[in-house]
Amino acid sequence: MLEKPEKEIKKLVKRAKNGESDSFGLIYDYYLSRIYRFVFLKVTNKEEAEDITQQVFMKAWEALPRFESEQSPFVSWIFRIARNTIIDFYRTKKSNLSLDEGIGVNDFLEDSPEDIFFKNQERAQVMKSLDYLTEEQKEVIVLRFIEGFSYKEISQITNKNQASLRIMQHRAVKKLKEVFNKQEQ
């Protein structure tokens, strides 16, 4: 995944910290798709993913004066906000998706980008397979393989140690292999 030069991001963050909303707008442009995808793959609902994504950026703007670039990179920081916002969302809604309800691929609005995207059967199958994982395993798989984070960065986002993350990923891949093999039979 193409990464904007870190220096450039740092400059934008510095300006945004000084209250320049235009700089924050550029940060938004750059991270919107990644944050939305991360949220969507967790909540699997278009409207909810859009709401949460907006909240993430609003929270990021409010928390920006407290952001310390020495402690963690901005990308880890904003993903941590996204993760916490999703947790808050589940806490308030208390909605746990069962395997049967699962992904809700068929529930998308007709002709929405997500609908078109998942009309590709293979993608829909991958998405549905992710639902067989625990929330933690799914999170590691999304952050590692879809968002391309290192273990160190995932550790900063999730507050879990790198060893646990490796084990989680191993188990998740093993589980996914089983699921795919079953589906292929």
Place this chain on the structure above:
Amino acid sequence: MKKSELINKIKDLQALEPSADFKLHARKTIMAYCNTHQFSQTPTFKFSFSPMFLKVGTGVMGIGLVFVLGWYLVLSPVFSPQNPSLNVSNINNEWQLNDISPYLEQIFSDDLAVGEVDAALNQLAFQDTLRQGSGENAIVKEGQLLNLDKQLPALNNHEIDDILKQLSN
């Protein structure tokens, strides 16, 4: 299915994008939010006492201090004379410990010296430990109860990778 094939399938989800409508609409909303929720870079926090509050606070504290000192220095020795001390330094075994049970009530109700109460309670705790087995045994048992998941994070990344490789094979 190979791991690389599986990862490639998952990576295909990178193509998922929000709708153009949402991108535009959300941007406007966020920008409006940023402009109406401007933060100041240097937060100012003033902690000020009003002179009135200061006067009342000092007065109340002064009166309280007089009452407390009065009780401890003058009234307490008159109304609560010291009880004879309980000799707990010679309590060495369980039988003798049983003998102190009548004193327990006294420990908690009477005004014994802090050191004496501590000594008695330490003896009781020690006997309790002896009854349950040695501390070392307890630690070993606890260690045995830990499952693999909890032990693995203690290993370094290379060791874990080696184990995971072995598991994968």
